[in-house]
Amino acid sequence: xxxxxxxxxxxxxxxxARAASEALTDAxxxxxxxxxxxxxxxxxxxxxxxxxxxxxxxxxxxFGQGGDFVTAPxxxxxxxxxxxxxxxxxxxxxxxGEVLEFGAGTGQLAAQVLAELERLDCLPRRYLIVDVxxxxxxxxxxxxxxxxxxxxxxxxxxxRLPQRFAGCIFGNEVLDAIPCDLVxxxxxxxxxxxxxxxxxxxxxxxxxxxxxxxxxxxxxxELPPDYLTEIQPQMHGFVHSVADMLERGIALxxxxxxxxxxxxxxxxNRGTLMAHYRHxxxxxxxxxxxxxxxxxxxxxxxxxxxxxACGLQLEGYVSQAQYLLDAGLPExxxxxxxxxxLSAASATHKLTSPAEMGELFKAIAFSRNLALPxxxxxxxxxxxxxxx
Numbered sequence: 453x454x455x456x457x458x459x460x461x462x463x464x465x466x467x468x469a470r471a472a473s474e475a476l477t478d479a480x481x482x483x484x485x486x487x488x489x490x491x492x493x494x495x496x497x498x499x500x501x502x503x504x505x506x507x508x509x510x511x512x513x514x515f516g517q518g519g520d521f522v523t524a525p526x527x528x529x530x531x532x533x534x535x536x537x538x539x540x541x542x543x544x545x546x547x548x549g550e551v552l553e554f555g556a557g558t559g560q561l562a563a564q565v566l567a568e569l570e571r572l573d574c575l576p577r578r579y580l581i582v583d584v585x586x587x588x589x590x591x592x593x594x595x596x597x598x599x600x601x602x603x604x605x606x607x608x609x610x611x612r613l614p615q616r617f618a619g620c621i622f623g624n625e626v627l628d629a630i631p632c633d634l635v636x637x638x639x640x641x642x643x644x645x646x647x648x649x650x651x652x653x654x655x656x657x658x659x660x661x662x663x664x665x666x667x668x669x670x671x672x673x674e675l676p677p678d679y680l681t682e683i684q685p686q687m688h689g690f691v692h693s694v695a696d697m698l699e700r701g702i703a704l705x706x707x708x709x710x711x712x713x714x715x716x717x718x719x720x721n722r723g724t725l726m727a728h729y730r731h732x733x734x735x736x737x738x739x740x741x742x743x744x745x746x747x748x749x750x751x752x753x754x755x756x757x758x759x760x761a762c763g764l765q766l767e768g769y770v771s772q773a774q775y776l777l778d779a780g781l782p783e784x785x786x787x788x789x790x791x792x793x794l795s796a797a798s799a800t801h802k803l804t805s806p807a808e809m810g811e812l813f814k815a816i817a818f819s820r821n822l823a824l825p826x827x828x829x830x831x832x833x834x835x836x837x838x839x840x
Contacts, residue, residue, distance in 0.1 A: 476505040476742040477741050484650045525558075542619070559592030581607065582609075618699050620704065625707055628747040629746075634646035637678070645660075684750075726748075728744060767828050768827070776804055778829060
């Protein structure tokens, strides 16, 4: 954790935002007082998803230049067009089917995907959005009304997953926001769970891992001594829920992370947990609860293992650069009018450069009961460079 004097000069929150953060801090303190100690996953869940106060469930600006980070759809509409290129052959094979997006952010990606699917003449029967934030859902509706008003009647917001689904499921930067547990192996080889206590502020406290799912997952990793990392048991539950409802179609996820061999490398001995506030990345997850995003990188090997155990078939796993290039990004860029080309080229560089988002971000897709005549766009150039 960065000590306060080492933090960069950060913008101060508005008084109402600070008051909301203090109210959330009091709620988390009360949870700690009731139990004496809470897991980091519980802290992260409350910090992100407490109704009206959590980062994703409150009213704080999150995306874009005025928020805390910029996602791929905010950089360029070409990103959404490439996603649509992946979805289109599946929708055609299913006689249009449906699309379900998790965590639709500002709605930019939904608008981009719908516009490109319309251009390709394969609009879904319905475009479903699952989002925990009523405030974000309102922003999504406003974005769609502004960008694709004639398609708004196809969009429906859900507060629960459908029991059965045929079509395309996707999420951009969704898996990294699933609460993670922190596990520490000490120098003697014992495994501890790192949790949160209150002592005139939030502090860490380790407890010996008790028998259960988290201990089983941690033991299977064979972590080196003096090693701290994140594990996402709730991610397995999320993948199981997606697999349970997917009768026919694909599930596509784009996020930042690594396969297990890189994720749990001996040199990554302090994990990947980060806080994001106003375009600053911080090592302090306790900074302004509810106003800072909390994320961990994704263990894509764990995602694959969970999906495979549920009977889903891997369609491909590639870097974001490989994915976008194979899904037609260069051709779409070249077709832009000259007035749009320079800004789009700059965004394309950020999306595909190994020094930016191109290598850290990965795309992974699974299918069930789907026989297509060729590989999915985005995954046709996959090679052995990216192994799970």
